[in-house]
Amino acid sequence: MHNNPFDLSCDSCTIRTHPLFRHLEEQELQEIMLNKITETYKRGSIVYQEGNRMKGFCCVQSGIIKIYQTGFDGKEQIIRFAKPGDIIGYRSVVSNEPACTTTEVIEEAILCHIPAEILLNLVKTNSNFAVELMKLTCKELGEANSYITDIAQKTVKERLAEILIHLDDEFGEDLQGVLKISLTREELSNIVGTATESIIRLLSEFKSLGYIEINGRKIKILDKPGLKYIANI
């Protein structure tokens, strides 16, 4: 995790095309560029933790971040992932509350830290920005609601199938058709909300039924409609 002084321009950054920043004035972008701090994070590093007071928020330039909450007995519950173009930590900045999630890098990432005041100022002075940020929050809220319904009503098998579909949709596949995001069995279990052993058994069941191919952490979906059928979607 070190400061990268060579990347002071946002020209090539997602910030230019992201719906959230697209409508910014040149001068507002300048303000961000001058005040942001870009850092590289290795797999396993924690960006911020539950309970932290946030001094700013982050744009994900590259890499993948997992965002989780720690349950009563210390088990982590993965809420969502962030990928290039996503922003993280803004919830705490806006509501001025301590972070309610921990964010951990699962694939080497470059993040731009932007001070809280800039975000708050933009919300106040640029109504387009405010509306876009609100849309983003509302979208996340809608997704969270669906997730609640899923976890409460579906079986572990259905949820695992659904998660595989989602991961495929969100992160895509490489040239061999393998899911680009690679997770441990434990991480999968922390999304689905079940035991690691259950994930292992279900993955090999899906494999034996011809829905997927497994090679360690590499998962290849062979029959997406089949999985969707299992997942009830």
Place this chain on the structure above:
Amino acid sequence: MHNNPFDLSCDSCTIRTHPLFRHLEEQELQEIMLNKITETYKRGSIVYQEGNRMKGFCCVQSGIIKIYQTGFDGKEQIIRFAKPGDIIGYRSVVSNEPACTTTEVIEEAILCHIPAEILLNLVKTNSNFAVELMKLTCKELGEANSYITDIAQKTVKERLAEILIHLDDEFGEDLQGVLKISLTREELSNIVGTATESIIRLLSEFKSLGYIEINGRKIKILDKPGLKYIANI
């Protein structure tokens, strides 16, 4: 469900003191008063349904509303409740998407319908309003995240205890100490995400252990710390 022409003033309404509307200019309040439509809803009536395009949002003046999603097999999953002072339906207005929840009145309610354009205009022209609305959304998002962790990791017994605590905190008790919100066993099961029979069995277990007193739908909490201990909070 009929228009109530006698309540054209917001003077006595929560709108005056609600954090969201507190900072409005007199002229902005006037705008709302002139354009709102106040209606009374009986228990069981649906305010809006999943998939509806929202032409506005609602302020809850009195009554209690349940907000739920319908799962794959038609089982409803209650996401949250709205009580006087809360606003509902704004998510769809902001993100300009169809509603992802259904809202049903469970205790006779008076609702003020306010056109979407007014909300969107306020967000654009009044930065205080924008910030407050965003705080509200972020708060809901934080709560949704915690709910996900709970449902995924806690047992049914723990969740039921937790829900009872929440209902007590949110809606309070009458003079006899009975929870003000009264729900069917099925509704309780649709919050917890379990079968009705399980709720019945657990409620009587809590009763026999001296944590609660039951009288039909009237539930009285006798030992709140005890319930909190069960709920792991």
Place this chain on the structure above:
DNA sequence: CGGTACGTTGAGTCATATCAACCATAGTGG
């Protein structure tokens, strides 16, 4: 070379869902 983290498999247990029967209550229509 041992250590640590991850993955796998089997066996046993328990929480919870499901199914079925039954009771209580209130509203409805003839």
Place this chain on the structure above:
DNA sequence: CCACTATGGTTGATATGACTCAACGTACCG
């Protein structure tokens, strides 16, 4: 007024999904 029906509540018996525990394999890393 009574039979009728619908809705909600309760209880018991049974089935099973999923967790836990325990042992062991595998791979990478200093």
